[in-house]
Amino acid sequence: MPAAAVPSWDPSQYLRHADHRARPFADLLARVPELPRDPAHIADLGCGPGNVTRLIAERWPTARITGFDNSPEMLAKAASYAGPTAGGGRLDFAAADARTWTPAGPYDLIVSNATLQWVPGHIDRLPAWTDGLAPGGTLAFQVPGNFDSPSHRLMRELAHSARWKDRLADTLRHDDAVHTPAVYLEALTALGCAADVWETTYLHLLQGEDPVLDWVKGTGLRPVLTELGTADAEAFVAEYREALREAYPATEHGTVFPFRRIFAVAHKET
Structure with a gap:
């Protein structure tokens, strides 16, 4: 596997858009049915x-909740949340x-938020x-589910340009990063689960200078x-910034950043 498949992470940069990033997770949790045991045993992958x-x-x-990650930087940041919870559980x-x-x-x-796109073959x-x-x-x-959006397409095009292709041609994934909702539905129902799969496009209204670039610096970049x-x-960022400014023009109210996401909730029969 290429080394770039395990990028270094900057928790502070990632958290700069924490409210926008948290909304899909809240929407996902809202569709999770009642859990079979109390206290429940939960993994955040x-x-x-x-x-x-x-x-x-x-x-x-x-x-009893355990958060798992392979980034030492992210785990160091997460450590501040560890310990007993207000309801008598533990994180x-x-x-x-x-x-x-x-x-x-x-x-x-078992829950996973915006992680599996980094896991080749995750459907297996x-x-x-x-x-x-x-x-x-x-x-x-x-x-x-936004790998065809300008934010990602322009990044790939620049990575494959004459200046950068020798170093970056194999760095960014695309077609195999995530699957269609139908593929996830088929895979989960084939495992005997009652599956609920859907997609949503959020229209994030971002503030500040070059906010889409600021967003992807914490994730896709x-x-x-x-x-x-x-x-x-x-x-590289200087070239990419100019392309993003054209693709996502600022307005008097902010910069609109459409972001499609794919959700799946699979309930195992008793």
Whole structure:
């Protein structure tokens, strides 16, 4: 696997748009049905800096929740949320890689927020994760479905340009990053789950200078920044910035950033 498949992360940059990023996770949790046990045992796969993992504790205050991530930087940031929760549960964090993680289980809920696009072949991991659910448990995840949007298309086009292709041609994934909603629905129902799959396009109204660039610096641009290092990354970003300004013009109210996401909630029969 190319080294760029495991980018370095900057929690502070990621959290600059925390409110916008948290909304899809809240929408995902709202569709999760009643869990089979109390206190519930819950895994957050790809927990990042832990700011949305704490939303799980607000929904299930007695639960024992573990957030897993493979980024030491993200886990260090998440550590501030660890400990007993207000409802008598507990929130902990641990190192794990979604590419190989297998539930020690049984879990009442396994949830993943904007992580599986970084996991090649993640659809092949679904059987192990549903096997790790308790009877009546749920697997819930959301992934970005915007790889054809200008923010990602322009990044790929620049990476394949004459100046950058020797270093970046194999850095950014596209067609195999996520699947269509229909593919997820088929995969989850084939595993015997009652599946609810849908998609939503959010129209984020971003503020500040070059806000779309600021957004992708925390996520989709990370493999490029990791691969190039500081000096060359600055040159790449300068070219990319100009293309984004044209694709996402600022208005008097802010910059509109359409963002499609794909959601899946799979309930394991009792």
